[in-house]
Amino acid sequence: MYNTAMLTKDLMAASSKPLLLSILAGGESYGYEIIQKVRELSGGQIEWSDGMLYPVLHRLERDGLIESEWKESDTGRERKYYFISSDGRKALKTERQQWLAVHNSLCKLWKIKPVSA
Amino acid sequence: MAGRSQLTVQIMENQTRFSLNTAIENWRNELATQPNLANDDRRELETHLRDAIADFQQRGLNGEESFWLARRRVGQPQQLGEEFVKADPAKAWRERFFSMALGMIVFFLLTQIITFAVGIALYYLFPGLREFYVKSGFWPADAVVLIIGIALARGWFAQSMKLMWFLKSRFHLVSLVVILALLLSLTQTEFARENFLLHGHHPSVVAWEWAPWGENILHFLLGYLRIVAPVIFLVLLFPAQNQKALKRS
Numbered sequence: 001m002y003n004t005a006m007l008t009k010d011l012m013a014a015s016s017k018p019l020l021l022s023i024l025a026g027g028e029s030y031g032y033e034i035i036q037k038v039r040e041l042s043g044g045q046i047e048w049s050d051g052m053l054y055p056v057l058h059r060l061e062r063d064g065l066i067e068s069e070w071k072e073s074d075t076g077r078e079r080k081y082y083f084i085s086s087d088g089r090k091a092l093k094t095e096r097q098q099w100l101a102v103h104n105s106l107c108k109l110w111k112i113k114p115v116s117a
Numbered sequence: 118m119a120g121r122s123q124l125t126v127q128i129m130e131n132q133t134r135f136s137l138n139t140a141i142e143n144w145r146n147e148l149a150t151q152p153n154l155a156n157d158d159r160r161e162l163e164t165h166l167r168d169a170i171a172d173f174q175q176r177g178l179n180g181e182e183s184f185w186l187a188r189r190r191v192g193q194p195q196q197l198g199e200e201f202v203k204a205d206p207a208k209a210w211r212e213r214f215f216s217m218a219l220g221m222i223v224f225f226l227l228t229q230i231i232t233f234a235v236g237i238a239l240y241y242l243f244p245g246l247r248e249f250y251v252k253s254g255f256w257p258a259d260a261v262v263l264i265i266g267i268a269l270a271r272g273w274f275a276q277s278m279k280l281m282w283f284l285k286s287r288f289h290l291v292s293l294v295v296i297l298a299l300l301l302s303l304t305q306t307e308f309a310r311e312n313f314l315l316h317g318h319h320p321s322v323v324a325w326e327w328a329p330w331g332e333n334i335l336h337f338l339l340g341y342l343r344i345v346a347p348v349i350f351l352v353l354l355f356p357a358q359n360q361k362a363l364k365r366s
Binding site: 049052 | 157158160161162164165167168169172190191192196197200201203204205
């Protein structure tokens with residue numbers, strides 16, 4: 001179960017915002033589905049604890065970046081769906097620039113001095 | 118002998134048979150003890166738990182295994198409470214103020230009701246004690262309420278009286294409290310109480326006849342506000358998220 005390549009706590013906290021906003025930018029979703037998606041995308045390297053996701057979602061909602069609504073799914077079960085707001089899309093754009101800046105810098109550095117596997 | 122032991126095994130099996138609904142119900146009750154989780158949070162976590170259970174069952178696990186795995190995945194109720202507070206400390210305080218306001222109003226209502234119940238009992242049973250009761254500032258009624266409050270807080274009635282519904286539907290409790298408070302506020306003033314208990318006039322008649330045309334309209338209004346103000350406070354504090362959820366459901 002334990003994965004050595006798992007993200008540190010700080011990195012997990014920092015990356016949750018762009019990840020959530022990006023997922024919701026692709027369409028509305030609910031907690032369980034979001035977690036599954038993150039797990040799938042990262043190949044299990046980003047393992048969010050399920051209950052911790054909601055405080056993050058609620059904070060984004062409070063900041064006006066996402067909105068939520070209780071809706072009945074096609075299976076008849078009620079779920080709380082989240083969707084991105086226009087402010088959220090703006091925030092995502094900024095996040096994207098910042099993360100790409102870090103990513104590109106690291107790439108350049110590591111091309112010069114690659115880490116041996 | 119063989120038949121008998123088989124029967125015993127069967128009984129034991131029935132007794133320990135896992136009920137998914139009961140397990141979810143217990144989990145829900147456990148979650149309800151976390152003061153930092155709002156109704157809406159709990160509802161959301163429960164849909165998550167149910168989704169996880171359904172997912173595990175689809176992968177071929179039985180009800181019990183699915184439940185325990187899902188439960189573990191969602192997290193310990195206490196831990197969840199702590200995480201939710203970290204995300205929104207102000208919300209936790211709103212919840213606490215809400216609980217305090219609710220507690221105060223329930224205490225107040227109980228005092229009002231019991232004051233009258235004791236008053237009526239004295240009126241018919243021991244008329245001689247009526248005056249003492251009114252002059253005493255109704256403290257015997259307050260004492261009864263205090264004892265009930267302590268009993269509730271210590272959980273003396275919790276099991277026998279099935280008082281848990283208080284916790285399950287806060288919306289119903291608040292509605293009941295608001296209705297009771299508004300009804301009582303129409304009839305209750307210091308003056309009406311004393312008149313009823315000393316002279317036997319019905320309190321609503323007294324309040325109505327006396328107050329609007331009397332000299333002390335301000336007194337009446339203040340008596341009225343004393344009951345209505347905390348109710349307004351309570352309704353204002355009712356968590357916004359819950360209100361939103363209620364409108365939609």
